[in-house]
Amino acid sequence: MFKIIHAAFLAPGIKRFVIEAPRIARKQKPGQFVILRIYEEGERIPVTIENSDPERGTINIVVQAAGKTTRLLNSLETGNSILDVVGPLGKPSEIANYGTVVVVGGGVGTAMAYPTALALKKAGNRVLSIVGARNKELVILEPEMRAVSDALMITTDDGSYADKGFVTDKLRQLIENGTRIDLVIAVGPIVMMRAVAELTRKENIHTVVSLNPIMIDGTGMCGGCRVMIDGKSEFACVDGPEFDAHKVDFAVLVQRNGMYRDAEQRSLADFESAKAREPEAACAATTTSQGDQR
Amino acid sequence: MTTTAKKSLNPLSPKERIKVPRQLMPEQPADERAHTFTEVNLGYSAELAQQEALRCLECAKPTCTDNCPVGVKVKEFVEKIVIGDFLGAAATIREDNVLPAVTGRVCPQEDQCEGKCLLSKKVKPLGIGYLERFVADYEQRMGTHIMPHASPTGKKVAVVGSGPSGLTVAGDLIQKGHAVRVFEALHEVGGVLVYGIPEFRLPKQIVREQIAYMKEMGVEFETDVVIGRTVTVDELLEEEGYDAVYIGTGAGLPQFMNIPGEHLNGVYSANEFLTRINLMKAYKFPTYDEPMIDLHGKDVAVIGGGNTALDAIRSALRLGARKAYVIYRRSEAEMPARAEEAHHARQEGIDFQMLTAPVEFVSDGKGWLTAARCVRMELGEPDASGRRRPVPKEGSEFDLPLSVAIIAIGTSANPIVQSTTPGLGTTKRGYIQASEETQRTTRKGVFAGGDIVTGSATVILAMGAGRRAAKSIHEYLTTGQW
Numbered sequence: 159m160f161k162i163i164h165a166a167f168l169a170p171g172i173k174r175f176v177i178e179a180p181r182i183a184r185k186q187k188p189g190q191f192v193i194l195r196i197y198e199e200g201e202r203i204p205v206t207i208e209n210s211d212p213e214r215g216t217i218n219i220v221v222q223a224a225g226k227t228t229r230l231l232n233s234l235e236t237g238n239s240i241l242d243v244v245g246p247l248g249k250p251s252e253i254a255n256y257g258t259v260v261v262v263g264g265g266v267g268t269a270m271a272y273p274t275a276l277a278l279k280k281a282g283n284r285v286l287s288i289v290g291a292r293n294k295e296l297v298i299l300e301p302e303m304r305a306v307s308d309a310l311m312i313t314t315d316d317g318s319y320a321d322k323g324f325v326t327d328k329l330r331q332l333i334e335n336g337t338r339i340d341l342v343i344a345v346g347p348i349v350m351m352r353a354v355a356e357l358t359r360k361e362n363i364h365t366v367v368s369l370n371p372i373m374i375d376g377t378g379m380c381g382g383c384r385v386m387i388d389g390k391s392e393f394a395c396v397d398g399p400e401f402d403a404h405k406v407d408f409a410v411l412v413q414r415n416g417m418y419r420d421a422e423q424r425s426l427a428d429f430e431s432a433k434a435r436e437p438e439a440a441c442a443a444t445t446t447s448q449g450d451q452r
Numbered sequence: 453m454t455t456t457a458k459k460s461l462n463p464l465s466p467k468e469r470i471k472v473p474r475q476l477m478p479e480q481p482a483d484e485r486a487h488t489f490t491e492v493n494l495g496y497s498a499e500l501a502q503q504e505a506l507r508c509l510e511c512a513k514p515t516c517t518d519n520c521p522v523g524v525k526v527k528e529f530v531e532k533i534v535i536g537d538f539l540g541a542a543a544t545i546r547e548d549n550v551l552p553a554v555t556g557r558v559c560p561q562e563d564q565c566e567g568k569c570l571l572s573k574k575v576k577p578l579g580i581g582y583l584e585r586f587v588a589d590y591e592q593r594m595g596t597h598i599m600p601h602a603s604p605t606g607k608k609v610a611v612v613g614s615g616p617s618g619l620t621v622a623g624d625l626i627q628k629g630h631a632v633r634v635f636e637a638l639h640e641v642g643g644v645l646v647y648g649i650p651e652f653r654l655p656k657q658i659v660r661e662q663i664a665y666m667k668e669m670g671v672e673f674e675t676d677v678v679i680g681r682t683v684t685v686d687e688l689l690e691e692e693g694y695d696a697v698y699i700g701t702g703a704g705l706p707q708f709m710n711i712p713g714e715h716l717n718g719v720y721s722a723n724e725f726l727t728r729i730n731l732m733k734a735y736k737f738p739t740y741d742e743p744m745i746d747l748h749g750k751d752v753a754v755i756g757g758g759n760t761a762l763d764a765i766r767s768a769l770r771l772g773a774r775k776a777y778v779i780y781r782r783s784e785a786e787m788p789a790r791a792e793e794a795h796h797a798r799q800e801g802i803d804f805q806m807l808t809a810p811v812e813f814v815s816d817g818k819g820w821l822t823a824a825r826c827v828r829m830e831l832g833e834p835d836a837s838g839r840r841r842p843v844p845k846e847g848s849e850f851d852l853p854l855s856v857a858i859i860a861i862g863t864s865a866n867p868i869v870q871s872t873t874p875g876l877g878t879t880k881r882g883y884i885q886a887s888e889e890t891q892r893t894t895r896k897g898v899f900a901g902g903d904i905v906t907g908s909a910t911v912i913l914a915m916g917a918g919r920r921a922a923k924s925i926h927e928y929l930t931t932g933q934w
Contacts (some may be wrong), residue, residue, distance in 0.1 A: 258480035421743030
């Protein structure tokens with residue numbers, strides 16, 4: 159059992175948990191994630207690690223309510239426990255002094271982009287960050303991202319905060335302004351990562367994305383997380399989760415992530431109707447579209 | 453070799469023993485069991501077991517024991533069954549085998565103990581696996597376990613992976629008085645015994661009981677730890693104070709065929725398919741949250757001819773598949789699966805498409821599998837494995853309509869421990885280098901065995917490696933010599 163030391167919403171439906179996990183806290187590096195399971199009948203889901211504190215033995219995870227499991231998770235409070243937390247999984251981000259790096263975080267993906275931006279800054283890079291969200295309320299980690307960036311640009315889809323538009327609009331502006339960009343790292347919804355990849359492909363800018371396929375064990379056993387990279391199957395849990403964006407077959411990723419849509423919707427509907435019968439057990443999460451955590 | 457021959461407790465003469473027929477294993481009728489995950493084999497009664505035990509010829513040089521990777525003293529335990537000392541028989545087995553209820557069910561006995569049984573020259577071999585299972589189940593029902601009483605040595609051993617080889621190492625070393633802690637990456641202990649082998653062949657309750665027994669003996673288990681990620685081998689040795697580490701992380705990444713359409717929805721690796729069912733209980737969705745494709749009324753095929761392939765397709769049948777095929781590129785004679793499983797699968801109505809190989813998975817245009825494009829094969833010259841190489845027959849292409857295809861053609865090495873342990877030698881194929889005799893790796897104090905050394909093999913071979921490793925770890929801990 160892994161105890162929740164602190165839990166608080168960062169935005170509607172997006173909650174940050176500080177969890178006691180000393181082994182993971184010691185080892186966590188930017189770009190890695192954990193897999194967790196809340197209760198005995200629960201599924202295993204991959205979740206972003208936003209930060210860790212090796213001395214306190216805690217990790218921070220950020221969870222966006224989408225399906226049943228993430229909504230249940232977001233109903234947990236300080237003092238509750240999570241049955242299983244395993245990690246840190248995946249290869250860490252490759253941190254080096256590249257020169258100028260653009261870090262793009264979309265929605266809850268910003269939580270995964272943040273530790274990478276921090277490490278890149280510490281490694282001596284000029285870090286230009288672009289954070290995108292659907293609206294003002296869903297912009298997360300703004301002060302944290304600002305603190306580790308030489309410049310921070312924010313976009314909202316509806317224009318309710320900062321600039322109206324998409325992260326790619328900002329990235330395009332940077333390119334058009336002649337900014338020298340040595341590397342782009344993008345973490346967020348698949349559509350966003352694909353759009354970033356298409357944009358930088360034309361400019362021949364090396365781009366890394368963090369993929370979020372369906373995953374079960376996360377340790378290189380089941381092969382469920384296979385993604386098509388340069389026409390070949392690779393496994394996001396051991397070969398990734400970060401890959402060269404220009405080699406990723408995003409269409410396959412979208413298709414495979416939709417494999418259980420019917421089951422996911424059924425789980426969610428059952429959960430919501432159970433919750434309606436027991437309003438006191440309702441979780442505080444507001445809904446967002448079905449999607450995942452990374 | 454014999455001095456004064458001990459008088460046999462078996463009342464029958466050798467000639468009479470040969471006349472006793474091999475006692476059939478009672479099993480659930482095929483038409484009933486094809487729809488349920490309850491165990492196929494029901495187990496011997498005490499009467500059947502004693503009757504079967506009478507058949508043992510009590511060879512002076514028991515080839516059964518020689519041919520057992522862990523060296524179970526078959527003749528001795530069978531004689532105890534003859535006289536009705538079932539707990540004594542269990543104790544005899546346990547001297548060499550810490551998981552008798554498991555091996556009694558899943559060992560390929562025809563390739564091991566029973567394969568060399570003298571009886572098989574004239575009649576059917578002694579039912580050693582059935583007898584082992586009977587004795588182990590009897591012991592469990594009686595609830596009496598014989599506890600080891602070695603005095604503590606003060607040495608600590610870390611075992612990486614809680615599958616058959618890791619459990620064997622743990623069980624053997626705890627009986628020598630060493631402290632043992634087993635690290636498991638998943639949330640449940642047992643490795644392939646819980647995520648891989650289905651309930652109808654190995655009930656999970658059996659595995660849980662064997663593990664509970666090990667806990668009683670003092671073995672500690674820690675789940676949710678991925679060695680190499682959560683903590684490294686070096687940290688175990690240098691910071692956590694372990695005197696030796698055994699790596700038994702098992703087979704790794706599933707292999708794919710690299711044919712078009714392999715990424716389609718509906719194409720699973722056997723590992724994923726079986727993990728969803730066995731570990732995550734996806735077949736109980738929505739009571740359990742992990743989903744899987746609803747197989748009711750669907751046509752399903754597995755590609756491959758090993759035990760994993762048969763486990764997968766027989767699971768699919770139990771989950772309501774309308775047609776369930778095994779597609780295998782060689783003929784049935786070359787199938788590596790246990791003979792009993794192939795026999796059971798046929799009884800249950802699995803359709804064996806032998807000498808057949810898929811060349812493409814066909815999409816419905818929306819990303820879902822709709823058919824496997826296959827070719828028929830014929831056997832040509834023997835290949836490196838000594839088996840005749842299958843060669844495609846020209847113009848034999850056909851489409852087999854399918855909703856789900858499960859790929860069970862083997863695995864390749866999981867790289868996590870190797871890539872995070874400096875100085876740990878690996879083979880060309882990425883497996884860990886270990887001595888066949890001592891299971892020592894190229895790193896002092898680090899041992900390895902099972903599938904992470906040999907590539908995919910069987911439970912009993914992994915246990916054999918565990919046995920050898922435990923012996924050599926004990927030697928190392930006692931002498932300090934590497």
